[in-house]
Amino acid sequence: MSKSALTQREHYNYTDYLSWVNGKRCELIDGIPVDMAPAPSRMHQKVLGDLYNQFYNFLKNKPCEVYIAPFDVRLPNSGEQDETSSTVVQPDLVVVCDPEKLDDRGCKGVPDLVIEVLSPETAKKDLSIKLHLYERTGVSQYWIVHPVDKTVMVFMLDERNQYSKPSVFGAGEQIRVEQLNSLVIDLATVFK
Template identity: 50%
Template sequence: MPLPKEDRYTLADALAWDEQDRIELIDGAPVMMAPPSRAHQEALMELSAQLHAYLRGKKCKVYPAPFAVRLFEREGERPEDVDTLVEPDISVVCDPSKLDDIGCKGAPDLIVEILSPSTTRHDRFTKFNLYQRAGVREYWIVDPVDKSVQAFLLEDGRYSAKDFGAAGDKIRVSVLEDCTIDLSRVFQE
């Protein structure tokens, strides 16, 4: 991988990197991502499975990581000009015009991040603010250690705490009509 090249990296650089390198770009700064834990992957698979089952036959689609999301890319923008690229653990996109061969251009409707020891601060602060600024309608932070979910809903450009769930609870996805996630299946003993 050609790091370090300069102070600012773009989508054009990221597209040239090795596919097994897990790197996000936040305002042109590369952020390396450690491999996820087993608990992280088990939560990811169960959440993705429940969302996929609910969305079968519907317009919205669920995409588990790795899936490139260019939160601020504008129509016709060149890869050399796109400097923010994230790989949320789970993205739900309801507008098919946002999808292309690379991933998603613009804000998904729902993003789920599953905490790992190396990503807790990044997910709770950096990505929280980034997703809020980009207009992601609903953001979930899943903690596999505490076996809990915090759900935030975008209202008037700011996130407000919508729901909190723990192992054994069922939690509603606000941006998907009648969609409920069974956390007892996400946080199995």
């Protein structure tokens, strides 16, 4: 779909998203197309790759599965059917523990954990728009990884279904993921 065609309408859905063939990756947040950043930096990919490896190795032969971008996560609002969902995102990494949410097109519904690795082009979207989106839709854990600062902010939903103040972890620390049978992510290897 051309840029001019995208500006002719104010609200799009998953059916529209599937029809776009311009070769440019984008996400759909509350019906608004949002361009994806150009190819990430080498550091971004290294950090993401190491995180993926640690999750994958731990989750192998377990019910939860880990996926790395590009991987569509459809987050229908209440009352929306899959095809009319107005939100489709491609987080850097997702963990899904309910196999009913997985199909050949990705994940339909809220993943158990989402990780975004910041880059200069995505920082504002990841720290604001996606933070509020993941909180609103009920993603129980949202990690924001700062590859330059070598830190990870872990947001967890509290009893009010709001993200509490994030826990911040540095390069030499480990993150224990209790909801995944005490998986421990070693940040020393992620940020080496």
